[in-house]
Amino acid sequence: MVKKLITFSLKNRFVVLLISACLFGWGIYSVQQNPIDAIPDLSxxxxxxxxxxxxxxxxxxxxxxxxxxxxxxxxxxxxxxxxxxxxxxxxxxxxxxxxxxxxxxxxxxxxxxxxxxxxxxxxxxxxxxxxxGTGVGHVFWYHLDANGMDLGEQRALQDWYVKFALQTVPGVAEVASFGGFEKQYQLVLDPLKMQYYNVSMMEVMNAVKTNNNDVGGRKFEMSNMSYIVRGLGYIKNIKDVEDIAIKNYNSVPVKVKDIGSIQMGGDLRLGIFDENGNGEVVGGIVVMRYGENADKVITAVKEKMKEVEKGLPEGVTFKTSYDRSELIEKAIESVKGTLIEEMIAVSIIVLLFLFHWRSALIILIQLPISVSIGFILLEAFGISSNIMSLTGIALAIGVVVDDGIVMVENAYRTISEKQEEMDNNQ
Known part of the structure; x- marks a missing residue:
């Protein structure tokens, strides 16, 4: 079987070169389509x-x-x-x-x-x-560099502007906010005043809830004009909360400010986010969607952050806390460097020992095609290009080089011996 395959390849060199070129092109396409990540997803x-x-x-x-x-x-x-x-x-x-x-x-x-x-x-x-997302979907962390801005204002900026903008990036499943204080109106009630006015906790809660709302009326016409009646009741500041009426006491309305005080504070926190011991910061974690290309998602997030940064308040910028693309790029560069080094080393070795440039050319063609076939198989089996798979390819390059040198040297020696026999017979 092997002899027939070798005979066919020698007699049909154009077909072999065409198949090799197709495999190389298919490999390049697979490299572009295959998801690239630094960490293998074992979740x-x-x-x-x-x-x-x-x-x-x-x-x-x-x-x-x-x-x-x-x-x-x-x-x-x-x-x-x-x-x-x-x-x-x-x-x-x-x-x-x-x-x-x-x-x-x-x-x-x-x-x-x-x-x-x-x-x-x-x-x-x-x-x-x-x-x-998956267990390794946290591909990018960032925080806001905002000297002098309150942590509550930073968290509001993150939750209501930055987060929504970054969630529109293709491949992003979620942007999880961290750090700072989530702003909230806090009612500090006085039990003695509540007892004096005969006000219960549920009455206060229901009054605040029902007053923080818009209500719709109906349309009426007057002087050939149509008017729509609405009740605007959303809370905008602390004074709006203080003026909410709870009930009547001796025909006098009891307001929230009569039974307690209102303050703007932060929600209960279970932890803080600190930057290298320099103080608290506010930021977000970009979670990649299942099966996406980590390198492309991170690149798209960075481009979006450049657009979002233009709309931030003066003096507020983004800082990167964790960027997995650096590890991805280093892994890719490692494979590229290994491939180039092996090709140069093989060429020098073959030229020194055989003094035959066509033999060196055979191995130089063999190496990129072998790597391309590896990426074709990765794409076919749904395996991402990560540190483990790229390391395997880098190690396999050495094996391919060894096999190529042995086969070329054996073929060169066999052809030389046959030529000597033919010369002696003549």
């Missing part, structure tokens, strides 16, 4: 269900949220395992699917089952699906 094929019920203990979360969800999510097709975790105010349920299951089919199945399971949860407790 499980899972869907995360997150439920928030602030103020409740882990025991209450476990019994009223986590357990009903885990019980009702069982039975979904192609599920390997379901794990639940409860903590203060939060519940996490991890549904692990078989490896060959499409992630978006799995998310749809989980969402269908959640529509039924939500009826068993407490009122106003809504479970949500986590982002469609």
């Amino acid at each position: 499980e094929n899972q869907v995360i269900v997150f439920t928030e019920w602030m103020g409740r203990s882990p025991q209450v979360i476990e019994s009223q949220v986590t357990y009903p969800l885990v019980s009702n999510l069982q039975g979904i097709p192609k599920v390997k395992n379901i794990r639940g975790a409860s903590m203060f105010g939060m519940s996490f349920v991890y549904i692990v699917f078989e490896d060959d299951v499409d992630i978006y089919w799995a998310r749809t199945r989980v969402l269908e089952r959640l529509n039924y399971a939500q009826r068993l949860l407490p009122q106003n407790v809504v479970p949500t699906l986590g982002p469609d």
